[in-house]
Amino acid sequence: MYSIGQVAEMFHLPISTLRYYDKEGLFPGMERQSGIRKFSEREIEALRVIECLKASGLEIREIKQFMEWTTEGAATYTQRKQMFETRRQAVEAEMAELQKTLDMLRYKCWYYDTAIADGNEDRISAMLPDHLPPEIQHLYNSAHA
Amino acid sequence: MYSIGQVAEMFHLPISTLRYYDKEGLFPGMERQSGIRKFSEREIEALRVIECLKASGLEIREIKQFMEWTTEGAATYTQRKQMFETRRQAVEAEMAELQKTLDMLRYKCWYYDTAIADGNEDRISAMLPDHLPPEIQHLYNSAHA
DNA sequence: GTAACACCTAAACCTGACTTTAGGTCAAGC
DNA sequence: GCTTGACCTAAAGTCAGGTTTAGGTGTTAC
Numbered sequence: 001m002y003s004i005g006q007v008a009e010m011f012h013l014p015i016s017t018l019r020y021y022d023k024e025g026l027f028p029g030m031e032r033q034s035g036i037r038k039f040s041e042r043e044i045e046a047l048r049v050i051e052c053l054k055a056s057g058l059e060i061r062e063i064k065q066f067m068e069w070t071t072e073g074a075a076t077y078t079q080r081k082q083m084f085e086t087r088r089q090a091v092e093a094e095m096a097e098l099q100k101t102l103d104m105l106r107y108k109c110w111y112y113d114t115a116i117a118d119g120n121e122d123r124i125s126a127m128l129p130d131h132l133p134p135e136i137q138h139l140y141n142s143a144h145a
Numbered sequence: 146m147y148s149i150g151q152v153a154e155m156f157h158l159p160i161s162t163l164r165y166y167d168k169e170g171l172f173p174g175m176e177r178q179s180g181i182r183k184f185s186e187r188e189i190e191a192l193r194v195i196e197c198l199k200a201s202g203l204e205i206r207e208i209k210q211f212m213e214w215t216t217e218g219a220a221t222y223t224q225r226k227q228m229f230e231t232r233r234q235a236v237e238a239e240m241a242e243l244q245k246t247l248d249m250l251r252y253k254c255w256y257y258d259t260a261i262a263d264g265n266e267d268r269i270s271a272m273l274p275d276h277l278p279p280e281i282q283h284l285y286n287s288a289h290a
Numbered sequence: 291g292t293a294a295c296a297c298c299t300a301a302a303c304c305t306g307a308c309t310t311t312a313g314g315t316c317a318a319g320c
Numbered sequence: 321g322c323t324t325g326a327c328c329t330a331a332a333g334t335c336a337g338g339t340t341t342a343g344g345t346g347t348t349a350c
Contacts, residue, residue: 003326003327004326004327005326005327014308014309015326015327016308016309016310017307017308017309019328019329020307020308020309023329024307034315034316035315035316035327035328035329036316036326036327036328037327037328048288048289048290049253052246052249052250052253052288055242055243055246056246056250059306059307060306060307061306074260074264074265074266077257077260077261078257078261080257081254081257081258081261084250084253084254084257085254087250088247088250088251088254091243091246091247091250092247094243095240095243095244095247097200098200098236098239098240098243099240101197101200101201101236102233102236102237102240104197105197105201105229105232105233105236106233108194108197108229109226109229109230109233112222112223112225112226112229113226115219115222116222116223116226119219120219121219143193143197144193145193148296148297149296149297149298150296150297159338159339160296160297161338161339161340162337162338162339164298164299165337165338165339169337179345179346180297180298180299180345180346181296181297181298181346182297182298204336204337205336205337205338
């Protein structure tokens with residue numbers, strides 16, 4: 001059993017955030033001893049899942065829904081599986097988007113390296129796609145889509 | 146030259162967002178004809194960069210900084226390069242984080258698939274890491290870090 | 291001439307996720 | 321017995337990134 005202060009330190013989260021999560025219903029059925037929150041392994045595991053679901057783009061109220069499902073036992077396995085499945089697809093899509101962003105950033109880095117070497121953007125702006133260095137050509141589309 | 150309505154359609158953005166960006170200084174020196182915004186190729190390219198920098202996690206006021214630099218010519222090439230370089234690193238780091246999230250999500254999908262097949266979580270919760278299926282073992286760490 | 295459109299502004303409003311504030315309880319140490 | 325430290329609550333405040341509202345202009349279509 002951990003105090004709120006210990007958990008805050010373990011997860012590098014402010015205490016106020018843990019209290020906020022509790023108020024929003026993210027720790028259903030958490031124990032208290034004379035008013036003081038007691039975090040068990042269950043809440044620690046919940047917090048790991050919260051961080052994961054948050055990182056996957058879920059909102060607090062959707063995470064609350066998930067936490068409620070965990071209190072309902074086997075009856076909600078398929079809903080819970082579905083939530084993770086949907087998140088998995090969302091994160092895969094997000095990574096694909098980030099890859100495009102990364103391609104554009106890499107193109108821009110090359111662009112400014114070249115502009116700095118030239119002292120101006122004249123040569124480079126006039127450059128046709130098929131005159132670009134081979135390793136840059138596939139980045140060009142990201143930057144001009 | 147495009148009207149705000151045309152640009153909104155091209156980028157699938159609400160008109161109000163384009164006006165907001167303009168108010169925040171993201172289109173420095175944009176032309177107007179009797180009060181009406183005229184988006185040239187310069188603003189279209191700016192908008193592409195805005196979307197990229199936004200996707201990379203930059204705030205509006207930092208994007209504004211970048212747009213101001215573009216009006217200052219060759220003198221700011223190194224600052225601009227530095228901004229893209231920093232963003233590139235940030236996005237690479239973010240993708241690494243997302244990969245961990247994805248591993249956990251995949252582990253959880255497998256977990257619930259197994260729980261659904263078993264009808265309960267008993268067998269699976271008692272399972273030691275080295276009894277997990279080989280393709281799941283490396284996901285386990287993400288879920289229990 | 292008037293209705294419909296596409297544009298304009300300033301200012302108020304909204305949302306999510308926290309954080310801060312103000313005031314209170316309780317146990318331990320001096 | 322009183323201060324310190326860790327906990328508690330409810331309510332208000334904050335911030336980013338827009339969106340909505342209310343009122344106005346200018347051009348074209350009937």
